[in-house]
Amino acid sequence: KIAYVNGSFVPHSEAKVSVFDRGFLFADGIYEVAAVLEGKLIDNASHLARLKRSVGEIELALPETLERIEEIQKELVKRNDLVNGMVYLEVTRGADKGRDFAFPKADVKPTLVMFTSEKDIINAPSAKTGINVITVPDIRWERRDIKSVALLAQVLAKQAAAAAGAGEAWMIEDGKVTEGGSSSSFIVTQDDVIVTRQNGNEILPGCTRKAVVKLAEERQLRIEERSFTVEEALAAKEAFITSASVFVQGVVAIDGKKVGNGKVGPMTDRLREIYVEFAR
Numbered sequence: 001k002i003a004y005v006n007g008s009f010v011p012h013s014e015a016k017v018s019v020f021d022r023g024f025l026f027a028d029g030i031y032e033v034a035a036v037l038e039g040k041l042i043d044n045a046s047h048l049a050r051l052k053r054s055v056g057e058i059e060l061a062l063p064e065t066l067e068r069i070e071e072i073q074k075e076l077v078k079r080n081d082l083v084n085g086m087v088y089l090e091v092t093r094g095a096d097k098g099r100d101f102a103f104p105k106a107d108v109k110p111t112l113v114m115f116t117s118e119k120d121i122i123n124a125p126s127a128k129t130g131i132n133v134i135t136v137p138d139i140r141w142e143r144r145d146i147k148s149v150a151l152l153a154q155v156l157a158k159q160a161a162a163a164a165g166a167g168e169a170w171m172i173e174d175g176k177v178t179e180g181g182s183s184s185s186f187i188v189t190q191d192d193v194i195v196t197r198q199n200g201n202e203i204l205p206g207c208t209r210k211a212v213v214k215l216a217e218e219r220q221l222r223i224e225e226r227s228f229t230v231e232e233a234l235a236a237k238e239a240f241i242t243s244a245s246v247f248v249q250g251v252v253a254i255d256g257k258k259v260g261n262g263k264v265g266p267m268t269d270r271l272r273e274i275y276v277e278f279a280r
């Protein structure tokens, strides 16, 4: 398998960055994950737009243009013969000589790395069965709209989920669900209103979320962007998550309590179909 590191395509065994890299020392970097379906990048313009916004918010200048970054993503897909999976990309503020918190001088070039992973998102068994989620307190910082590589809170949340045999952790703040450890959260109310939290500093503006909201609106489905509680989710007909790595995936239980009839619901199935059609 081939990775991209600062201008070179190299085998994974040779894909290395400095111990002085600020991504390693300070989590001073931004990442993106875009899905690949039948060899094609899915909704990549949306991911690149978010990348541009994220780096802007932390005053980090991309070392390549967005056009060049997309070329590299595509080249990497080709070199790995990737059919279905994901392209991960990360840009950090580079490697300075030591460990200074403040930004390095302009001559320090940002680090840009990318690699691919295989995943059959379409035929993943959990697409049919749905997943269980657990709830955990949202202990993250106040700028969750920035797709930063500082993911320790999500690591702990998703480890707790894994240990409990659940597929995702929903993070709770002020009694409301913010989002999943690596996904956006949705419910479908008893009167078929699709509800997902409004964008803001409290959540990452999901690219899949954005596409699903737009696709639902185009089909005259009722959608409300507002926060919701776990109690409301448990009283809902359906719940689901969205992300580049799962597309649309049903949630059938929260903290061991059934959502709806405990099966993936018809609205979730429909939105998944609509999204897959959009992605293809």
Ligand code: PDD
Binding pocket: 033, 179, 180, 181, 182, 183, 184, 204, 205, 206, 207, 208, 209, 242, 243, 244, 245
């Ligand atoms: N996670 N919320 C959080 C906190 C996320 O980390 C992600 C994505 C999403 C969904 O965003 P999108 O639809 O653009 O993938 C929401 C990626 C997949 C990850 O960390 O692996």
